[in-house]
Amino acid sequence: MKILAVIPARAGSKGIPNKNIRIIGGQPLVYYAFHNALYSRFITDVIVSTDSPEVRTIAEQMGIAVKWRDSALCKDDVTLDAVIYDAIPKEEAWDYVVTMQPTSPSLKTETLDHAIEYAIGKNLDTIISVVNTPHLSWRIENGKKVPNYAERLNRQYLPPYYIETGAFVISRASVITASTRIGDKTDIYEVPEAESQDIDTFDDLRNAAFALDRQKVAIYVNGNNRRGIGHIYRALELADEFYVKPDIYYDINQTDSSVFGKTTHLLKPVNGIAELFDICKREQYTIFINDILTTSIDYMIGLRTVLPDAKIINFEDDGEGAVKADLVFNALYHDSELPQVKTGEKYYISGKTFMFYKPIEIREKVKKVFISFGGA
Structure with a gap:
């Protein structure tokens, strides 16, 4: 089975300049997606779509193929679907294509492999990484604010509420076009909260750095x-x-x-x-x-x-x-x-x-002293 990992990593991040090459946990951010793809038990080929000379250098040093992205595909209004479709080598026959965004550095290779294995085992067209974050939330419906819950409960008793993490989208190659990576048989794959980081802000970046440096x-x-x-x-x-x-x-x-x-x-x-x-x-x-x-x-x-x-x-x-x-x-x-x-x-x-506690005041003349040793 041939499985291709495509890692989109453009240069022009406006929220966090040079986001994909910022050093976090001792490595450039894009390194973690590269590492997971290279060490996956299922992924056979890896390619990065980029317009960044620095990302290209990192990729080449790690033995990863580079698809130089045309400037027309680097605009803010261009969907990721078009970028992924452009990066797929059309002369090869692929079974699955895994989109892996570099903004999820805490994802573990084992989690990625379990998701790929699940997609293959269930014969799915698409599987999307999500995290379960049940909270008391609200939405706007017909101009009114209404709750997204039937009963106010503690978080652990609320029904599941899944949010996409952006870590990976695993798609059957035959369903991918310039406008979609989602097939008819689509499922979600829940990743642990510790692996659900999606770096969009400086706070996200700081939290990810802390998590990667966390001691055991x-x-x-x-x-x-x-x-x-x-x-x-x-x-x-x-x-x-x-x-x-x-x-x-x-x-x-x-x-x-x-x-x-x-x-x-x-x-x-x-x-x-x-x-x-x-x-x-x-x-x-x-x-x-x-x-x-x-x-x-x-x-x-x-x-x-x-x-x-x-x-x-x-x-x-x-x-x-x-x-x-x-x-x-x-x-x-x-x-x-x-x-x-x-x-x-x-x-x-x-x-x-x-x-x-307020410290006691020691008397000028102390008459009795009580000494208590450890274990007393």
Whole structure:
């Protein structure tokens, strides 16, 4: 089966000048569409339609064919249908043509392949990428504003509401003309919200850059009556500071899930270190946080082996494994010979509600002092 990917990437973006070649996540924006097309299991050929010398250079360096776009097809009122039709090599017999816009950098190759597989399996003429965004919305009907819902419900109970993402349109080659890519048997393919970005504004560009640079975070923490549960509290406070939901692991042989309270964070029990290492090897976190009091050299070497590219950060680690961490925070101690160890009270993490308490006034003469140690 011959499947052609056509990537339209003209030079004249008015909203965001040079949009298709702007560096985002360390690569030009157009790179992500090129990469997905080249690494697809189904796409056999890739061509870019452009009037940009820079896009042409990037394409040629990545081994992608270039269709130089005529200026008549670069006007704002020209539909994408005409551009795609013009780019298709007519001397070849194509089964499907996949339109891939460079404005969706977060799309994963696996998602694209699943959509192509779905189109082929269902014998569809066309399939369009969409994202489900149910909201309480309104429309204008006969000059009046009317709701798009029958009953006001929380978002999770609203019926699906699909919006096209622009990431891809998969069309049977025989239905494509200069005025359409939509055949009689048309369906939609829902992509995850994280892959639904469509860059039209500078806010979109900033959000996409943030998403592409987003870290994959895991926390390993244990706490019990003997060790104390301050580690648990700190782990939950840390988890709130990331713009992702970290995977929070705990060893069922040391920690009962009840110590986490009613948190909605992602709690993941493991049965020993061996299982934790197996998961880490598969997940390849970019940041891994240990809050287990003391680490051994063997543990840290094992963790570094399965996460060679991760930044490993330990809290309150007075074990020999601390020398293998990228960063260690010991708020309870002062001074350390290790350069990666940060000590002192300024690194203490307290509950966020402390921000709203007025500090007490210390009496001039203090008669009694109560000292509470961790785990008390």
